[in-house]
Amino acid sequence: MAELLAPLLMIVPWVVAVLTAVVLMVWVERRMSALIQDRRGPNRLGPLGLFQAIADAAKFIFKESLTPAGADRPLYLLAPLLALLPALTTFVVIPFGPAIEVSERTLRMLVVDTDTGVMLFLALASLGVYSLVMAGYSSNNKYSLLGSLRAAAQMISYELALTLSVVAVLLPATSLNLAAVVDYQVSKQWLGFLPGWNVFPQALGFLVFLVASFAETNRLPFDLPEAESELVAGYHTEYSAMRFALFFMGEYMAMTTLSALGVTLYFGGWTLPGVDLAAVAATVAGWCGAPQLFGLPLASWLGPLFGFGVLMAKVALWLLFFVWVRWTFPRFRYDQLMRLGWKVLLPLALVNLVAIAMLTVGGVL
Amino acid sequence: MEIAVFILFALVAVISAIAVITHPNPVYSTLSLIVTLFATAVLFVLLGAPFLAALQILLYAGAILVLFLFVIMLLNLRRQRSTSPRGRGQVTVAALGAVLFFGTLAASLLATGRPEPGALAPVSLHQLSRALFSHYLLPFQIIGLLLLVAVIAATVLARRAPAPEEER
Amino acid sequence: MTVPVAWYLVLAALLFAIGAFGALFRRNGITVFLSIELMLNAANLTLVAYSREIAELSARITGQMVVFFALAVAAAEAAVGLALFIAIFRQRETIDLNRLNLMRW
Known part of the structure; x- marks a missing residue:
């Protein structure tokens, strides 16, 4: 029973966080772009314009859904749904808290704990x-088709560099288990004072990952699939x-999960350097008299919750960086994009891989 | 439980496989093949090979079939459907051949006596990778070479005919 | 209750036969190519199914390894095959196999 219930429970914070991220990011993006461009941005609805996202959602719901003449109807309707699929599934392998003891078994805090x-x-x-390709193909529109062709080429090209990093x-x-990656970072310390985060020894790989993740989520400076000055909206x-x-929503959710992956790979995931979250949870639970909650001590609930909070705080910083970059850099040209992907990032990722392999074999890492 | 999952995904695989070969629009054929591959990946998991399942989705669905769609859209093959009539006779013979082939294959596969599988632990990723980089090192290197050759060949083949007006 | 290996084998045979049928009767080059991929996939399913059945560890690893290599070869094959289609399309403006009836052009 616990085997079935635990993953279901672990999905809950993820779904809540990913959906909240969408709502918040709509507001953050608009406010921050205004800040960068010296405008005011949406500030009328609610405190600081925070309810703008609700107004946006209401507008989306009540507008008419058009289907263009000559559209390939089944694919046209399926494409937007598929946009959510990777965003709503990929988080299952990302760990978010200290392992807990459930009925004398150690339960690691990730939904799917596999090799x-x-x-x-x-x-x-x-x-x-596929969602982008299907949308572009089924719309019966030249701009859409061009946009999805670009998307297909771009995503395949940058996936190589991303995977290698x-x-x-x-x-x-x-x-391959990300929980082990986090454990590894906890066990290390660089130069005696830096936390054991992978970003320090693998700065090059981190750079490649960062650039490739912009391309994978079709964010500016790599938003050529939807470049509005060339392709209307791609x-x-x-x-x-x-x-x-x-x-x-799919775009923002993909940003969130990819950021969570990046944080887990390079910034210690849910851990804080020098802080044992499990111990903190035990202390806090002690203040409350250490009650039992649904058959588990309170500390077992608090630990993952704190871990998730730390992870999400790091993800939030990463997302702010996404927005900052978007409103700072101009868009690449398509041939520049391809050249960067194949002739710069891919070789860099390979160099990084070989260097890290040698350092690992040499026992440095 | 396991049998229910098997039957469900086996049905999905077969139905979408039929859609692959019968649909007139190559885009739908490609998308159906993705469904088949996905169903097969689920069966891989059932068979205790989750690594291959992930690899199948990552490589086949995530890369190879995107290339197919890319080429179909690049050449705009939608207009190309049913350009030539296919002979009735040929379809009949092909169907007959396929049925016969399936019969022989199934009969021979089932006829071979095999021991019943015991409760075996699935092959772990560590064991797989150890084998890959020790016993199978040479094939692994050759595959790398093959992929390099394929990259070069594809670039050369897909390049525009040596026309000076569009030098890149 | 585990599924008997024979079921997987019959399923693989069925998928292979469907693929073979498609490769034989379709005229669209891309669809024929897809049918071939389908046959390859069916063969992979057989290998994985057998690899579960054998008790010997090295043999089971071999079964999965062969599938690993088959996937890599499929990638190479798809790249070259699709490049061929593009080259043919540039010359003939069709990839209908009935119309590709010249030995040279």
Whole structure:
């Protein structure tokens, strides 16, 4: 029973967090772009304009959903739903808290605790491209088709660099399971004072991962699939109302899960350097008299909760960086994008991989 | 439980496989093949090979079939459907051949006596990777070479004919 | 209750036969190519199914390894095959196999 119930319970915070992230990011994006461009941004609805996202949602719901003439109807309707699929599945392999004891078994805090680990993340994330390709193909619109062609080429190209930089992280951790990657970072300390985060020894790989993750989520400076000055709105030109909103949500959710992966790989995931969250949870539970909750001590509930909070705080910082970059850099040209992906990032990722492999074998890492 | 999952995904695999070969639009054929591959990946998990399942989705669905869709859209093959009539006779013969082939294959597969599988622990990722980088090191290197050759070949083949007006 | 290996084998045979049928009767080059991929996938399923059945560890690893290599070969094959289709399409503006009836052009 616990085997079935535990993963279901662990999904809850993820779904809540990912959906909240969408709502918040809509507001953050608009406010921050205004800040960067010296405008005010949405500030009328609620404190600091915080309820703007609700107004946006209401508008999306009540607008008419158009289907263009000559559209390939089944695919046209399926594409926006598929946009949510990778975003709502990939988080299952990301750990978010200290392991707890349940009926004398150690339960690690990740929904799917397998050998395959991060491979599953990459596999499910790679399915995201289908939503864009289907949308572009089925819309019966030249701009959409061009946008989805660009998306397909771009995502395949940058997936290589992304995967290679991930592999380099897995080498010293000797496991594909992200919980092991976090454990590895906890066990290390660099130069005596830096936390054991992978970002320090693998700065190069981190850079490749960061750039590739911008390309994978189609964010500026790599938003060529939807470049509005060239392609109207790219693959979602013909989408309106809720169907457009689904693409929009898919993009922000994919950003959130990819950021969570990045934080787990390079910034210690749910851990804080020098702080034992399990001990903190035990102390806090002690203040409350250490009651039992649904057959588990309170500390077992608080630990994962604190871990999740730490993880989400790091993800929030990463997301702010996403927004900051978007409103700072101009868009690449398509040939520049391809050149960067194949001739710069891929070789860099390979160099990083070989270097990390040698350092690992040499016992440095 | 396991049998229910098997039957469900076996049905999905077969139905979408039939859609692959019968649908007139190559885009739908490709998407159906993705469904088949996904169902097969689930069966891989049932068979205790989760690594191969993830690899199948990552490599096949995530990369190879995107290439197919890319080419179909690039060449705009939607207009190309049913350009030539296919002979009735040929379809009949092909169907007959396929049925016969399936019969022979199934009969011979079932006829071979095999021991019943015991409760075996699934092959772990560690064991797989150890084998890959020790016993199978040479094939692994050759595969790398093969992929390099394929990259070069594809680039050369897909390049525009040596026309000076569009030098890249 | 585990599923008997024979069921997997019959399923694989069925998928293979469907793929073979498609490769024989379709005229669209891409669809024929997809049918071939389907046959390859069916063969992989057989290998994984057998690999579960054998008690010897090295043999079971071999079964999964062969599938691993088959996937890599499929990637190479798809890249070259699709490049061929693009090259043919540039010359003939069709990839209908009935119309590709010249030995040279």
